[in-house]
Amino acid sequence: MSVLFSSSVLFLPTMASNDQSKALLVAAFDFGTTYSGYAFSFRDDPNKIQTNQTWFAGGGAAMLVSLKTPTSVLLNPKGEFDKFGFEAEDKYATLAEDDEHHGWRLFRRFKMVLHNNEHLTKDVTVEDFSGKQMTAFPLFVMSIKYLREHLLKAVTTQKIGFEETDILYVLTVPAIWDDNAKRFMRDAAIEAGVDPNRLKLALEPECASIWCETLGTDVKGAVAFQGSQFMLVDLGGGTADISVHERKLDGTLREIHKASGGPWGGIYVDENYMKMLNKLFGEKALTDLRETEMNDYFDVTREFEHKKRSFDTDKTKQIIVRVSASLRDLAEKYSSKSLEEQIASLKVRENAITTRGKDKLKIGTAVVQSWFKRPIDLLIQHLKSLLAEPKITSVRTVILVGGFGESPYVQERIRNKLAGVRLIVPSDAGLVVLKGAVRFGHNPSIVSSRIMKYTYGTEVCEHFDGKKHQDGEKVCVDGKWLVPKCFNVFVRVNEEVRVDQQVSCESYPNGEISDTPVYRTTQKNPEFTTDPGCELLGDVELENSTDIPFEQQTIKTTLMFGDTELLVKQKNTTTGKEAYMTFECFK
Known part of the structure; x- marks a missing residue:
């Protein structure tokens, strides 16, 4: 743990990496609970977005043609990847018809294991089609790898001499997801062969908002003018994911309410x-x-x-x-x-x-x-409570996207229950997130600010101050009275943070290794990391010099919140050494 000597925070601009800004093509993966797919466009024509047109089920009376394919993975008896999507389901069914499926394993709809999982680790398990457990992480890796390889085949048939290194990958995630779940997806993508320097995570309702401004007059007129405020409801197979945005003078989007939602999908x-x-x-x-x-x-x-x-x-x-x-x-x-x-x-x-x-x-x-009643009732109840909040009472436009949002009955229920609200459902509502993700990849700065869902900070020792600390809280260290386990707040819940901002503070080390725990809480003004509701996210271990007195060394701790993922970095500015946070759940 380090000793805080400067509690002021510094706001620093960030820049996109060169690898991302030089991308000739942006490819987005929508990894859904029930269906997954991809889309892409080239930098010289970013709005000409292409999707795969060949996903289809086996045939017969129940044939289902789709621009996405089921999120289903088939493993052979050796535990190796065999098929994905409709092909995985159809092959498993054919094997079963001949009683040859023994040892084969089919996994479906396993993404929900990441929703609201307080104890998420890479060891989390899911059940296969027959009820047997398996570690989930390899399934996410296999799925992303398959989608990536399928995409590469589609792209290389169009561009001769095109290199994989020319691609920026965008992976969509629900805005309501936890930091741990986002990190889980990033790690899975990297394990699947995606270069981490050419990978961005994108929040699904934000992507939908971004695409809506490109649509017809009806939709564009509601979301594209300066000062327009609207709620975006992404209703998919597993969850409802809700964001509230405002269009700024420069055309960018600012979030005006923290993301919310629940397990109310199809x-x-x-x-x-x-x-x-x-x-x-x-x-x-x-x-x-x-x-x-x-x-x-x-x-x-x-x-x-x-x-x-x-x-x-x-x-x-x-x-x-x-x-x-x-x-x-x-x-x-x-x-x-x-x-x-x-x-x-x-x-x-x-x-x-x-x-x-x-x-x-x-x-x-x-x-x-009656089958629709419970999930839709819960969704409508939540939407009503959101629209009644003082800070967004002027929001009177709700845009509904996502596969489940395509249901005319769902649309009818929402229209009937939300009095005075205009409901807009774009065409191809199930592809809006995917197409918006491609556009976001070409121009990430289109989202200018986000609202924090938590208060974030680090655990530090503070110098004892009789005006703010109790005598029982202090301890003597090397002749100095310090107060341990203080919550050093970097940003507070419901605070608006610009995407191009980093928040930093300075301290000095009190040992050869600085072990700095990172915490979060839904409380606005936590004092100690032991306060009720405080949760350890991870820690940063930074090596310090033993040749220089610790009090002459400076550690700069920087938390980067404005992007879609939380990043915590420490640098000993005296020695130049750096370290990044390791999530507690993935150690």
């Missing part, structure tokens, strides 16, 4: 649908379908994905879903009750769920709406 509608199938056909029948008729299982889930996206109470009174004849056969094998009797036992309104032939269900809108 996968919770899927879960409710599967719970209904579970009640109708039985848990054992569904388990057997997953294990013995996997193609049918994926057809069921993919078809529902399409129905969920297009569900609209204004245009239909019911939806018809294909559930596969094999599922009904399995249900009859394990239960003496007919499907019609099982439907009656659900106690829904008469004719709310009826059969159509052997492999279809007709489901009334009231039942379908």
